[in-house]
Amino acid sequence: MPKRGKKKEEDGELPVEKEVAEPEPKKAKKGGAKAAKEADGPILYEDPPDKLTSSNGKKYTLKVTSWNVDGIRAWVKKKGVEWVSEENPDILCLQETKCAEKQLPADIRDLAEYPHKYWACSEDKEGYSGVALLSKVKPLEVKYGIGEEEHDKEGRVITAEFPSYFLVTSYVPNAGRGLVRLEYRQSWDVAFRSYLKGLAARKPLILCGDLNVAHEEIDLKNPKGNKKNAGFTPEERAGFTKLLEEGFVDTFRHLYPDTAYAYTFWTYMMNARSKNVGWRLDYFVVSKDLQESICDSKIRSTALGSDHCPITLYIAV
Numbered sequence: 001m002p003k004r005g006k007k008k009e010e011d012g013e014l015p016v017e018k019e020v021a022e023p024e025p026k027k028a029k030k031g032g033a034k035a036a037k038e039a040d041g042p043i044l045y046e047d048p049p050d051k052l053t054s055s056n057g058k059k060y061t062l063k064v065t066s067w068n069v070d071g072i073r074a075w076v077k078k079k080g081v082e083w084v085s086e087e088n089p090d091i092l093c094l095q096e097t098k099c100a101e102k103q104l105p106a107d108i109r110d111l112a113e114y115p116h117k118y119w120a121c122s123e124d125k126e127g128y129s130g131v132a133l134l135s136k137v138k139p140l141e142v143k144y145g146i147g148e149e150e151h152d153k154e155g156r157v158i159t160a161e162f163p164s165y166f167l168v169t170s171y172v173p174n175a176g177r178g179l180v181r182l183e184y185r186q187s188w189d190v191a192f193r194s195y196l197k198g199l200a201a202r203k204p205l206i207l208c209g210d211l212n213v214a215h216e217e218i219d220l221k222n223p224k225g226n227k228k229n230a231g232f233t234p235e236e237r238a239g240f241t242k243l244l245e246e247g248f249v250d251t252f253r254h255l256y257p258d259t260a261y262a263y264t265f266w267t268y269m270m271n272a273r274s275k276n277v278g279w280r281l282d283y284f285v286v287s288k289d290l291q292e293s294i295c296d297s298k299i300r301s302t303a304l305g306s307d308h309c310p311i312t313l314y315i316a317v
Helices: 033-039 072-077 078-089 182-200 234-245 251-255 289-292
Strands: 062-068 089-095 116-122 131-135 141-144 156-163 167-171 204-208 248-250 282-287 296-299 313-316
Touching: 062 078, 062 167, 062 204, 062 251, 062 282, 072 078, 089 167, 089 204, 116 141, 116 156, 131 156, 131 167, 131 204, 167 182, 167 282, 182 204, 182 234, 234 296, 248 289, 251 282, 282 289, 282 313, 289 296
Parallel strands: 062 089, 167 204
Antiparallel strands: 062 313, 089 131, 116 131, 141 156, 156 167, 204 282, 248 282, 296 313
């Protein structure tokens, strides 16, 4: 697939990082720590060894992987399925599949390890948005959307109910280039938050997906240059803050509150990935009654196949 710096404008892909955020390094004094740091090149995130038990000693019983594949047909050609087979999660959630079910590649449609497969796609726009959920175990029930027609046309949410928890995967819309969809994004945030609260009132909830927001300055490389850009506007960040305040936990920040340079998205332009000029847009968020059950929240930053990398959650449910 050719390199590109943005996705469709209506899909609200993040703009290219501004060059001013990548200044030329200043000369450091000989032998200084800064000189050594600059000589080492970009600071890359190193995923630490997986932790399989929670803080209260419970071993994980569920492994979930989430990945914005930026087009499932291209992702399959880039050996995405092979990576999933090696990771071997119990449940696989995909976002931005950009593919109608009837057009799915056989490699993913017939994947034997996951006999229970569920697909949602845009009703009006072919090759746009879309999410999927593939599970080794059959859910009790599966629903598409959040029950509001205004927000359910673009194939952005699948909810699977299991005996002890709900799993929701979502590809959240962002504000778009020029913030043309900021008002809609704010409306979405309110509706989606209400939907999640309703589920969490019934049983513990796990949310995963591309939530299209870098919550804090630590969650992207160039916060100063992006405060007026989609994905880092005060409005989008406040929406995520409100979700957490309603009784939800960002699993990665819960476990790694001060870990920097941990990103899940890099534009294809300007060698952003090799420089680790990125954004953390992909999340596992859980209801607070699962907080002590979190074993690990992983960012698989070396996995290729998309402009996003996969993330994996280990949890005891």
